[in-house]
Amino acid sequence: MGRKDREETVSDNKERIKSIVPIGPYHPLQEEPELFRLHVEGEKVVDVDVDIGWNHRGIEKLAESRSWDQVTFLVERICGICSNSHPLAYVQAVEDCAGVQVPERALYIRTIVAELERLHSHLLWIGLAGHFLGYNTVFMWGWKYREPVLDIFEEITGNRNHYAMMKPGGVRRDVDPEYFPHIRKQLDEIEKQITMVKGAVLDDPVLHARLKGVGVLTREKAIEYAAVGPVSRASGVPSDIRRNHPYAAYDRVEWQVITCESGDVFDKAVVRILECFETIKIIRQCLDNIPNGEIDARLKEVPPGEGIGVAEAPRGEVFHYVRSDGTNLPIRHKVRAPTYMNLPTCKATVVGQSITDATIILAAIDPCYCCTERISVIDADTHKQVMTGRDLVRLSQEKTLRLRKGLGL
Amino acid sequence: MGIAIKALMKSPWVFHISAGSCNNCDIEILDCLCPRFDVERFGIQLVGSIRHADALLITGAMNRKSAIRVKELYEQAPKPCLVIAIGSCACGQNFFRDSYHTVQSLDELLPPGAVTVYIPGCPPKPEAMIQGVVKALGQLAKKKDEPVTAGEEKKES
Amino acid sequence: MDSERVVELLNKSLGAKIKEISAPNPRRVYVTLDPADIVECARTVHKELGCRFNIASGMQMQRDFEVLYHFAFEDDTPAGVVATLRVHLDEKAPSVESISHVVPAAEWIEREMRELLGIEFRNHPDMRRLLLAEDWPAEVYPLRRGKPWEGKIEKKL
Numbered sequence: 001m002g003r004k005d006r007e008e009t010v011s012d013n014k015e016r017i018k019s020i021v022p023i024g025p026y027h028p029l030q031e032e033p034e035l036f037r038l039h040v041e042g043e044k045v046v047d048v049d050v051d052i053g054w055n056h057r058g059i060e061k062l063a064e065s066r067s068w069d070q071v072t073f074l075v076e077r078i079c080g081i082c083s084n085s086h087p088l089a090y091v092q093a094v095e096d097c098a099g100v101q102v103p104e105r106a107l108y109i110r111t112i113v114a115e116l117e118r119l120h121s122h123l124l125w126i127g128l129a130g131h132f133l134g135y136n137t138v139f140m141w142g143w144k145y146r147e148p149v150l151d152i153f154e155e156i157t158g159n160r161n162h163y164a165m166m167k168p169g170g171v172r173r174d175v176d177p178e179y180f181p182h183i184r185k186q187l188d189e190i191e192k193q194i195t196m197v198k199g200a201v202l203d204d205p206v207l208h209a210r211l212k213g214v215g216v217l218t219r220e221k222a223i224e225y226a227a228v229g230p231v232s233r234a235s236g237v238p239s240d241i242r243r244n245h246p247y248a249a250y251d252r253v254e255w256q257v258i259t260c261e262s263g264d265v266f267d268k269a270v271v272r273i274l275e276c277f278e279t280i281k282i283i284r285q286c287l288d289n290i291p292n293g294e295i296d297a298r299l300k301e302v303p304p305g306e307g308i309g310v311a312e313a314p315r316g317e318v319f320h321y322v323r324s325d326g327t328n329l330p331i332r333h334k335v336r337a338p339t340y341m342n343l344p345t346c347k348a349t350v351v352g353q354s355i356t357d358a359t360i361i362l363a364a365i366d367p368c369y370c371c372t373e374r375i376s377v378i379d380a381d382t383h384k385q386v387m388t389g390r391d392l393v394r395l396s397q398e399k400t401l402r403l404r405k406g407l408g409l
Numbered sequence: 410m411g412i413a414i415k416a417l418m419k420s421p422w423v424f425h426i427s428a429g430s431c432n433n434c435d436i437e438i439l440d441c442l443c444p445r446f447d448v449e450r451f452g453i454q455l456v457g458s459i460r461h462a463d464a465l466l467i468t469g470a471m472n473r474k475s476a477i478r479v480k481e482l483y484e485q486a487p488k489p490c491l492v493i494a495i496g497s498c499a500c501g502q503n504f505f506r507d508s509y510h511t512v513q514s515l516d517e518l519l520p521p522g523a524v525t526v527y528i529p530g531c532p533p534k535p536e537a538m539i540q541g542v543v544k545a546l547g548q549l550a551k552k553k554d555e556p557v558t559a560g561e562e563k564k565e566s
Numbered sequence: 567m568d569s570e571r572v573v574e575l576l577n578k579s580l581g582a583k584i585k586e587i588s589a590p591n592p593r594r595v596y597v598t599l600d601p602a603d604i605v606e607c608a609r610t611v612h613k614e615l616g617c618r619f620n621i622a623s624g625m626q627m628q629r630d631f632e633v634l635y636h637f638a639f640e641d642d643t644p645a646g647v648v649a650t651l652r653v654h655l656d657e658k659a660p661s662v663e664s665i666s667h668v669v670p671a672a673e674w675i676e677r678e679m680r681e682l683l684g685i686e687f688r689n690h691p692d693m694r695r696l697l698l699a700e701d702w703p704a705e706v707y708p709l710r711r712g713k714p715w716e717g718k719i720e721k722k723l
Contacts (some may be wrong), residue, residue: 053474053697055429058508061708065507074504080433080532096594124436143443161433161532226619226671239618244638244646245593308594308636308648310620319636321623334623336675341621344674390457473699476723509708509715510698513722 038350038358039380045358046380048350050343063333068094068168068302071330075320076162079337081124084117085313086320086335087166092247093320094168097307100297106170108290110248113157113165114311115279115286119190120149121314122272122279125366126197129269132359133210134397138197145193148186155179169299180287187280194276201273206404211266215349215361218263225345228338229316230271231365235263241312253285265357268364302326313338315366339367356399359392420452421546424462424486428479429472429511433532434496438466446535453542464491464545467515470498470505476512483519491545492519493526495538500527525549567639568592572647575639579610595649601662604635604653609668611637611651619671620648624679626710631660631685635672661686682709 037049059078063071075086088110095102102110127142150160156175157163165171201207217227222235232239240257242250258274260267304326311318316338323332342365350361355377377387427435441448442455456462459482469475483492494515497503502514516524525548528541569589576587576597583606586598599607611617617637624633633653640646655662664687666673676687677696684707687693695702706718 053695053699055431055472056474056510056697057429057470057472057505058510058708062504062508066504077431077433077503077531080431080436083431083433096591099591140444143440144445147440147443147445160534161437223618224670226669239640244640245648246645305590306596308650310638310648317620319620321634321636323625332623332625334621334625336621340674341671344671473702473723477699480723509713510702511721518723 036346036350036358036362038355038377040355040377040386041380043354043356045350045353045355048346050346052343060333060335063330065329067328068330071333072166072168073164075335076164078335080161081121082117082313082315082318082337083162084113084165085311085318086337087164088114088248089309089311089318089320090322090333090335091166091168092309092311093307093322094302094309095299095307096309097305097322097324098168098299098302100169100299102170102297103294104249104291105174105293106295106297107249107252108286109171109175109295110166111250111253112175112283112286112290113153113163113171114248115283116149116152118314119276119279119283120146120153122276123149123190125272125314125363126269129360129363132363132393132396133207134400141193141197145190148190152179152183152186155182167296168302170294170296172296174295175290184284184287187283191277191280194273194280198273198277201269205407206400206409208266209403209407210400211269211360212264213262214265214357215353215364216262216264217345217349221345221348222263225348226341227316227345228341229312229314229366230268230275231316231342231345233257233259234267234271236261239317241310241317245310247309247311249286250282252289253282255282255285265360265364272366315339316342339365343367355387355392356395359389359396420454421463421491421542422454422456422461423464423466423542424456424459424482425466426468426479426482428467428469428475428499428515429505430469430496430498434468434498437532437535438468438495438538441535441538446539448539448542459485460487462486462490464493464542466493466495467499468495470502470508471512471515471518472505472508473510473512476518479515480518483523489549491525491549492523493528493541493545494524495528495541496533497529497531500529503531567641567645567647569595569647572639572649575615576611576649579615580607583607593645593647595647596652597649598652598654601653601655604651605663605665605668607651608635608665608672611649612669615639617649619669622672622675622679624683624685624709626683630657631655631683633662633679633685635665655685659686660684661688663688664690666690681707683707684710 035051038045039047059074063074066074072087072090075090076083078086123142123146127139130138130142153163154160156179157165165173217235219236222232222237236259238257238259243257255278258271260271302324304324306323309320318338319336321334322330325331346362346365350358353361379386425438440446465486494500499515502511505511526541526545528537530537569592572595573587573589583599583603584597585600589595612619617639620636620638622633622635633655635651637649638646639649653662664676666676674696676690677693679685680687680693681696681698703718706715708715
């Protein structure tokens with residue numbers, strides 16, 4: 001499809017632009033190096049190249065010139081959506097190194113903030129998935145119901161994003177119980193909405209036809225790639241850091257690890273939707289059972305040694321390693337985000353599939369959303385770019401329409 | 410007032426570029442399109458092609474890999490083009506200024522005076538972004554030269 | 567599962583290859599190995615003992631380089647253990663055999679350590695650049711001590 005065709009489509013279909021809500025940075029220019037390069041033969045993907053580094057800002061090196069407390073603010077900004085998970089894993093690494101016990105109330109507060117983050121992240125993903133599939137009402141719905149969660153964050157932490165709640169030894173701010181009734185009310189409302197979406201998704205024949213059997217990551221491949229989070233749980237691997245390496249208050253509340261069997265995109269969606277219910281359950285129990293007491297162990301010094309902290313971010317396991325020589329600054333801080341392990345699985349899930357399914361398969365990994373937009377499609381014989389990410393999104397939405405017509409709906 | 414500027418003021422088409430950001434600003438930009446803030450009712454739309462852009466929303470700390478693209482994209486955008494730096498990273502790079510993998514800040518990367526509005530915040534709230542865009546449009550109308558920061562008290566606005 | 571049990575398991579399966587082993591708390595075990603044994607030990611821990619590969623960390627210390635390979639022991643009993651296999655590499659020419667043939671998930675992190683620290687991973691299938699921009703000079707390793715990039719690359723584009 002040449003550039004002329006794209007421009008005609010854009011100017012002739014202003015209405016179409018209005019209804020397709022573009023997401024993320026678009027780089028439709030031919031010369032743009034892309035994140036995912038799909039090599040295709042006709043409609044089939046035969047290989048995929050992944051190119052990262054677009055957000056590499058040298059955070060590990062910056063951490064070596066910041067104090068133990070300052071690094072908490074630094075790592076928050078690794079990723080905006082997992083803004084709490086990185087500080088949580090980091091402070092746990094420092095506490096592991098220092099051998100310090102965190103007060104009970106702080107553990108519950110950590111859990112509440114972490115689960116609220118999971119809720120808003122999964123709602124965000126559901127919205128995005130809806131967009132890629134052509135269900136734009138789902139996009140609007142998902143992001144509309146994120147807003148009350150962000151409001152709760154603003155009430156209890158002071159910011160919609162980047163909450164700065166974590167601190168080595170505890171949490172930075174207490175949560176006022178006067179907010180609890182409001183939080184409970186919002187959770188009730190959100191739960192009703194997710195129940196509706198769950199019914200709509202699980203029973204929709206178009207989604208079944210569209211997503212079942214698509215982009216399958218087998219259990220063996222999930223283990224081989226050391227995939228984490230919903231990506232691995234959808235393939236039947238029951239690995240959840242909250243269960244396997246309990247931290248915060250997760251072993252003090254009742255909840256279930258959600259797994260599915262077939263590892264296709266449908267299962268990845270189901271895992272995330274069902275996790276929202278578990279999340280709401282966990283938050284309610286924390287609000288009911290949170291003890292009074294201190295919120296900070298007042299960690300003064302980090303002794304020489306090393307520590308590892310892990311946490312279950314919405315996308316999977318976040319891993320932090322710190323090394324201390326007893327001074328005020330870490331001498332090494334290793335950060336590993338979940339997407340680092342999950343991105344390579346695209347080699348197993350996208351190769352052999354049709355280009356119409358490429359965006360939804362890549363989106364199902366749930367990487368930083370803007371990364372999925374940087375897709376280019378390259379003809380395997382001519383090595384020329386034939387399509388862009390935007391073309392792929394449109395193809396994906398058109399396929400859903402075709403399926404719906406085919407089913408007589 | 411020229412026709413181009415008048416057209417721009419009625420329904421600015423915005424193109425979003427993220428250059429090494431944590432994505433929080435990017436998500437808050439999208440939030441502006443969603444039901445609560447719904448900037449589409451003002452005619453503000455996100456477009457997919459730089460050649461249709463009236464305004465550039467730029468986020469990110471200008472990491473080395475992305476910054477080169479930002480410069481190229483700016484050059485391809487039809488002028489007049491509003492450049493709105495969204496977020497503390499785009500305004501002045503935050504602590505990423507010291508990093509080995511960032512280059513100069515956005516306003517040093519683009520030609521002098523290219524950045525019209527700075528919207529600081531980490532991330533700035535959608536209300537702040539909308540205020541910033543409105544100020545940028547107001548700037549154009551008055552054809553002033555100095556850039557403004559969203560949140561400044563101004564008697565005229 | 568706790569660290570005592572993991573120490574038992576590792577002593578049994580890795581035997582004389584272990585140079586040093588410690589368990590600072592019930593959830594963490596650290597094992598020091600000879601670099602020549604790392605591939606065999608990684609295979610044992612990953613394939614025979616069924617551990618998940620978390621990630622690897624490299625660092626330049628006072629007199630040598632260290633590479634740590636982190637594995638998670640996770641079985642049905644709550645409370646897993648993270649076991650770290652540590653190797654010390656020569657300061658002048660840090661080099662070790664790649665484990666990516668037995669632990670495919672290690673492919674990217676070994677590329678990253680090569681790029682940022684200059685550690686050689688022998689027989690790695692794909693040593694292309696992973697994170698750094700195209701114009702970053704090849705022999706400059708930013709995660710090494712100090713600021714090795716100063717004077718080697720222009721910060722401003």
